[in-house]
Amino acid sequence: MWDVNALSAAVLSALKAYRLGDADARDVCQEAWLELLRVPGALRDETKLRAWLITTARRRALRLITRNRRETSLPPPDPEATPEADVVRAERDRALWAAVGRLPERHRRLMWLLAHRPELTYMQLAGELGISPASVGRLRRRCFDRLRRTLETGGWA
Structure with a gap:
């Protein structure tokens, strides 16, 4: 069976490159595990679980970063709209x-x-x-x- 703690540690280590906060990194890691459960057959070769989790987490991290940029880069509404x-x-x-x-x-x-x-x-x-x-x-x-x-x-x- 899988060593969830060791695999999660590997995913969190890979996510350090994305400079996420600790809570966001843990959320992304958890989402990667949930994705494995949500999509039966997503993992075709169990020997590649570590790589699959890291890849999935990286994609989710990029999505999170993009969403956060969009939310923070929107200008405030103009109070004097004509x-x-x-x-x-x-x-x-x-x-x-x-x-x-x-x-x-x-x-x-x-x-x-x-x-x-x-x-x-x-x-x-x-x-x-x-x-x-x-x-x-x-x-x-x-x-x-x-x-x-x-x-x-x-x-x-």
Whole structure:
């Protein structure tokens, strides 16, 4: 059987490179173990458990760092928003969702999930969309490329 303490120590050691706080590193380590339980068959070769846990934890650490950057890098809302700015924002949003409405069904569903459920992981997005987790990034890139081209054609550069 597995030595959970030794494997967790190895994962935590690998996470030091990401400069996470102790609590965040332990959470990421725990999430890696939970992923092993959540996804039957994720680990095909039990001899590679250590590497699988470390890789999974590293990916989750990167996701956590990215999410934290997004949360801290957003500018505070402008208390003096003008009616003109509100009109431009509303028109931009209308154009965006109209362009999304012209996308293929799978792309529309992905955009809705990204906009309304940003906390979803790639694994969860894959489950919602009925695709493999490895396909989510490619689908997202194709969707954004198509949306960008549609908006540029409509004059929204």
